[in-house]
Amino acid sequence: MIYKKNREFALSLDEEDKLAKYRDYFHIPCQKNGEEHIYFCGNSLGLQPKITSLYLNQELQDWANFGVEGHTKATNPWMPYHEFLSEGFSKIVGAKLSEVVAMNTLTVNLHLMMVSFYVPTNKRYKIMIESDAFPSDIYAVESQIKFHGYDPNEALIKLKPRDGEDALRTEDIISEIQKKGDEVALIMLGGVNYYTGQVFDFEKITAAAHLKNIKVGFDLAHAAGNIKLELHKWQVDFAVWCTYKYLNSGPGSVAGAFIHEKHHKTNLPRFAGWWGHDKETRFTMPDNFSPINTSEGWQLSNPPILSLAAIRASLEIFNQAGIDKLIAKSKSLTDYLVYLLQTIDTDRIKIITPNDRGCQISLRILNSDKYLFKQITNCGVISDWREPDVIRIAPVPLYNSFLDVWSFYNILNKLLSEK
């Protein structure tokens, strides 16, 4: 594709875009002057679909009408409500229906998965993670290591990019696995690194780890709804994700978990709760825990229905638009963004996101100068600043346009050419 650097060209791309109508399915936040923001923060909090309030109101109304009987009599009965999300989730992460479940929040699920998949022995007790993993993930793995009586300084292996490079190379990850793998119990990576936007090679890493008998889990906070996932096929052991970023389900909304079916009927250790108990006998209130033979067996509590309703609304839109088409548009948007950024004559910004990426582009700002971030914010761009020196820009295919991308470039180009 031959790109052009003018507004008309961006508008022509929007005209040809078959997914352009979906922008109108969302509430786009406005600036004080009434103009819409250029919203590039869907990797942090996705925008609200207009249908979400309808889905929530349905549950509020059924609660008003039925009280406790809503568990069975609501239009969408609450007892099996989480099951209504399984199909949508399975398409998003590439899994069987039995392998996905909506429950808890992301970091909670990460802990629950580590209870099952991080079972250290004196020979094999280490965890491997990327060096610039999201802090919550580092806290979670370190606390698990300590919980089992080991020292994170020794038991946590942090994978660092080569000197002078920003992203990890797959070959380097694999050679670390081959070198140190006999002592490693678990590899836990962000599927898409939150800082650089790098997409990891799930399949190769998982295969190399399994050859060494290491379990592999991915945090899909930045991957779910962003990139093509085939968790079942790739043999990933477990994964967790939140639904408020690319999955547009509202702040703090319920998270998802994937457990590969090969683990469903095994005797992995797990923390149990009544919602994970066999549905046939759950309400006979037996003392002995008998888990559901699917990922649902890892549930603890009856879930917050209002949050699940928001996820249902969002998954309905993903289902209509189609994840493959969304990913194709996402690639066009970021390719266009990268092209435009590369034409800016400046040494104040550097793209640190590698070509293996989803819709996020991370810009390193020379001298950690936050002023530029404040300037683009004042011009109506909503993005975010991540310490120490990165602005993250995420054009999301459901609601961002090629015009958004061009307008952002135009703002940045002007700011960077000022003295």
Ligand SMILES: *Cc1c(COP(=O)(O)O)cnc(C)c1O
């Ligand atoms: C957003 C994000 C989280 C947030 O965790 P919560 O438990 O949902 O608060 C955790 N890990 C990563 C990699 C994230 O991007």
